[in-house]
Amino acid sequence: MSDVISVIDRPDSKLVADVSPSPNIEPRQRGLTPTIIIAHYTGLPCVEKSIEVLSRPDCKVSCHYVVGEDGRITQMVAENMRAWHAGVSSWHGETDINSASIGIEIQNPGHNGGYPDFPAMQMRAVTALCKDIIARHGIAAERVLAHSDVAPGRKIDPGEKFDWPGLHRAGVGHWVEPMPVNPEDRGFSGRKQGPEVLEAQVLLARYGYGIDPTGIYSERMKTVLSAFQLHFRPARVDGRLDLSTFATLKRLVDTLPDVAVG
Template identity: 60%
Template sequence: MPSPNVEPRQDGKTVRILLLHYTGMDDAERACAWLCDPISKVSCHYLVDAEGRITQMVDEDLRAWHAGQSIWKGEHDINSCSIGIEIHNPGHDNGYPDFPPAQQAAVGALGLDIVRRHRIAPEHVLAHSDVAPRRKIDPGEKFDWRDLHEQGLGHWVAPHPLGGGQFFQMGDSGDAVEALQAMLALYGYGIDITGEFDADTKAVVGAFQRHFRPERVDGIADRSTIETLRRLIDALPDST
């Protein structure tokens, strides 16, 4: 089912990001219809339903309208350099059920094919919440990024265990907060390095937790969060 909500990729940009979303709607057919409705002004390249069936709506050579206002590694036009996969799930406002194994496997197989053909780096397989942490929380903490990594897709390290230790939260400030912001920016998140743990910093920390430390998503930069971030940075290739 082709979507009319497309255009050419801008400024000669090529695909280097695979971006995963959830639909946030209770029915996959309704989600598909919405993504193909000119009134919606949204689209994606693929939709994966709960049974693992895949529908392509936009040719990979074209710019779909799925990322919205977003940023990663200084790039603001994520739509022009990404392929978007919508994963059918009603979302946090509608009970947020688990992602079925068949759906998870289908996303993995489709994603692996895409990254191989476009030579997308593992660390550029991202959540919508990674590139728009102040607006979006999908696909959320129930999506199994570790399983995806075990299928050969995406960047992942074992999260540091939950526990005690120093933590940073809203209202904190100083060199340690500045260092935290610098690490998040180094990994790719769009965050200002101010030394102030403000609402934007909390949103970015929460997005990081949803993807890489999903056991607890609270926007507080505890030892587990910071050590997991350090491990991910250490695991990046030198050219990143």
């Protein structure tokens, strides 16, 4: 197997402290190159355990980079290779997200492990790494995404504590200030139809989320709205179409560069 794992012989980024090759790799399909960055949390208790799991052939998972709580960056898969981090997922109709993305696993035990805050030192390293990848691949701001964005319902990482606004202030990712939540506004909670529902679905789909505009507030819509809220309106993640969610979504789509719309 040494010929396979020798694919990464030197790191792609100057920010990498360690190289720890994973055998769980293959070529990117259909000539795809990285146009998306996917942020994950590892959901495992420590970075050593995460790197071990991401290296085990029987686990069938891998990622390009792991960022420790101390900000130390380990590269596990060369950027020109397809790593196995996204699973069943979609964005703007592309369902082979692994071939179209670079995966960054951020060490954090996740919601099942107490979900501690992401340390500032770690977020600084994630920011610097994203900037480095974006500069080398020309990745658009609105294509720096959460795992939950491309796999709503199936994944919730990196979760509501991930500092998207901080990344955006540093020039990474697309984000707008969310409209404040009105505690009285519980939005739609049940099965309901209406022009607002259809408009919200059209906007979600235009942004990239995997949802068909049906005009019906379905379980799928609740799931996708929850994913949207995890990234863009984390103050209340409940999947309801309230005014704050709707207005934040509208503003987000309104501030998309023209090239990404349509």
